[in-house]
Amino acid sequence: MYPGNSAHAFVPEPYSGPAGEFMSKTLPMTEAEVPAGSLCPASGGGPCNQLRPRIALLSNPKSTGNLAQLPRIREFCAEHPDIFHYEVEHASQIGDAMRVIARVRPKVLAINGGDGTVQVTLTELYNGGYFGDEPPPVAVLPSGKTNLIAIDLGARGDPIETLERLIELARTDLKPYTVERELIALRRNGSEDRPVIGMFLGGAGLVDLMVYCREKIYPLGLPNGVAHAITAVAAIVKQILRLKASFLPPDSRPLSVSMSDQRDQLNGRFSLLAVTTLEKLLLSTDIGAHQAGMLKLLAIEARPKSVLHAVLARIAGRLGRSNVDGVHVKEADEITIEGDSSDVILDGEIFRAERGSPIHLRTAQPLSFVKLAA
Numbered sequence: 001m002y003p004g005n006s007a008h009a010f011v012p013e014p015y016s017g018p019a020g021e022f023m024s025k026t027l028p029m030t031e032a033e034v035p036a037g038s039l040c041p042a043s044g045g046g047p048c049n050q051l052r053p054r055i056a057l058l059s060n061p062k063s064t065g066n067l068a069q070l071p072r073i074r075e076f077c078a079e080h081p082d083i084f085h086y087e088v089e090h091a092s093q094i095g096d097a098m099r100v101i102a103r104v105r106p107k108v109l110a111i112n113g114g115d116g117t118v119q120v121t122l123t124e125l126y127n128g129g130y131f132g133d134e135p136p137p138v139a140v141l142p143s144g145k146t147n148l149i150a151i152d153l154g155a156r157g158d159p160i161e162t163l164e165r166l167i168e169l170a171r172t173d174l175k176p177y178t179v180e181r182e183l184i185a186l187r188r189n190g191s192e193d194r195p196v197i198g199m200f201l202g203g204a205g206l207v208d209l210m211v212y213c214r215e216k217i218y219p220l221g222l223p224n225g226v227a228h229a230i231t232a233v234a235a236i237v238k239q240i241l242r243l244k245a246s247f248l249p250p251d252s253r254p255l256s257v258s259m260s261d262q263r264d265q266l267n268g269r270f271s272l273l274a275v276t277t278l279e280k281l282l283l284s285t286d287i288g289a290h291q292a293g294m295l296k297l298l299a300i301e302a303r304p305k306s307v308l309h310a311v312l313a314r315i316a317g318r319l320g321r322s323n324v325d326g327v328h329v330k331e332a333d334e335i336t337i338e339g340d341s342s343d344v345i346l347d348g349e350i351f352r353a354e355r356g357s358p359i360h361l362r363t364a365q366p367l368s369f370v371k372l373a374a
Contacts, residue, residue: 054170056106056136057163058097058121059087060113069159073112076160082167091120095128102130107170108370110139112159115200116348118149122183123197126364137178137368139166149199149347152278153179153371165372179371182277184295185364186346189357197364198347203273205252205302207343207350209235212249239271239307252302255339255353259297259332266328269302272310273344275335275361293363294331301326335361 057077061070077085084104086097098121101109109125111118118140125135140149141159169177185195202210213231220227231249238248255273257266275297298319300310306326313319313327338358343350353359 054107055083055110055139055163055166056101056104056108057083057085057110057112057141058094058101058117059085060091060117061087061089063113063117072160073163076163080163080167082170083163091117094120095124098124098128098130106136107174108139108166109136110141110163110166112141114348115149115198119196119198119347119349122199122367123195125367126183126185126197127194135367137174137370139370139372149278152199153369162372166370169370174370177370177372178368180366181369182293182366183364184275184277184346185362186351187360187362188351195362195364196346196349196351198349199277201275201344201346201361203275203337203342203344203353204255204270204299205235205239205249206272206274207345208249208252209272210345216247235271236307236311239302240304242304253340253342255337255342257297257299258336258338259330260334264330264332266299270299271302271307272298272300273337274298277363294333295335295361295363297328297330297332297335299328299330301328333363337361 057073059070059073074085077083084101084106086101088094088097094117109121111121122138124130125138139162140153141162142151181199184198184201186198186201187195209231212234213227217227217231222230234248238244244251252269252271254267254269257273258264275295277295300306303326309324310319310327313322313324318324319327319329336358337344337353338355339353340355342353344353344359345351351359
């Protein structure tokens with residue numbers, strides 16, 4: 001409610017109309033000027049609690065998976081006052097989006113975009129303090145190409161069905177459907193005060209594989225699952241048979257990976273390097289139990305024998321559960337990556353690890369997420 005006007009309840013406005021090719025459901029100007037947290041009383045109840053949106057949906061129209069789905073999502077949101085829909089044209093606008101969404105005080109913050117959109121949103125949530133000490137639980141729609149985070153949280157298939165499920169859950173007690181997820185805080189020299197936040201980091205040959213899939217396989221227009229399977233086969237064939245061709249992924253560069261006080265270190269070329277807080281990795285690979293407060297690391301040496309052993313261990317369900325030659329599965333509360341201009345990707349964003357300018361990874365304060373399936 002507005003201060004001093006108990007008769008006025010917050011009612012979301014309809015779409016404001018196209019701004020270029022974008023639309024967003026916006027707050028009335030008078031409400032947008034009210035300080036954050038003043039739209040509804042903290043105690044809830046009354047007409048304000050009944051009419052204010054239960055779900056804030058942040059959309060990235062330029063996410064690849066959104067190109068076909070966004071008109072349906074806009075139409076759905078226009079028909080459901082439970083949803084406050086905000087669209088951004090660029091990642092730099094997500095901070096402003098969070099300021100407006102915080103005034104709506106939603107019960108759930110849903111993200112409609114790929115893993116890169118999720119990463120920028122989590123970074124803003126972590127560093128911005130828009131919701132004080134109680135940010136809403138985050139839900140992720142299956143709208144991107146890779147969708148690692150959405151898959152880990154049980155969001156699969158049609159994003160409209162996911163929204164319908166979120167509306168249903170938001171009308172009840174959310175606690176049984178929320179889970180705490182630890183986050184990765186990536187810091188570089190000179191940016192220690194504002195870490196980049198994510199949930200999955202890939203390095204070494206895995207980065208080359210992701211870029212290869214994005215530039216060579218996705219343009220073929222195949223379903224995501226088929227594209228990922230073709231990419232995995234191409235990587236395995238290259239590593240095991242030692243083939244070199246322009247249509248295959250490039251060779252990985254040397255890396256140095258150290259963990260927790262330099263007591264454990266890996267050096268060399270790796271066909272795959274992954275650091276995550278997710279329960280599952282690429283291709284729904286589960287690499288064993290995860291200790292709270294620790295980062296989970298998987299590294300596979302760039303040798304045919306190591307790659308073959310890793311594939312066989314994955315098929316047998318032993319990956320991460322027993323020792324495999326050339327395969328390293330570790331946990332640490334801090335990981336440092338240094339290399340010869342080697343790229344790593346944190347949820348869609350590329351960072352470069354240089355000699356003398358390493359990348360530092362630590363666990364960050366957990367956030368609550370809505371898990372839609374077991």
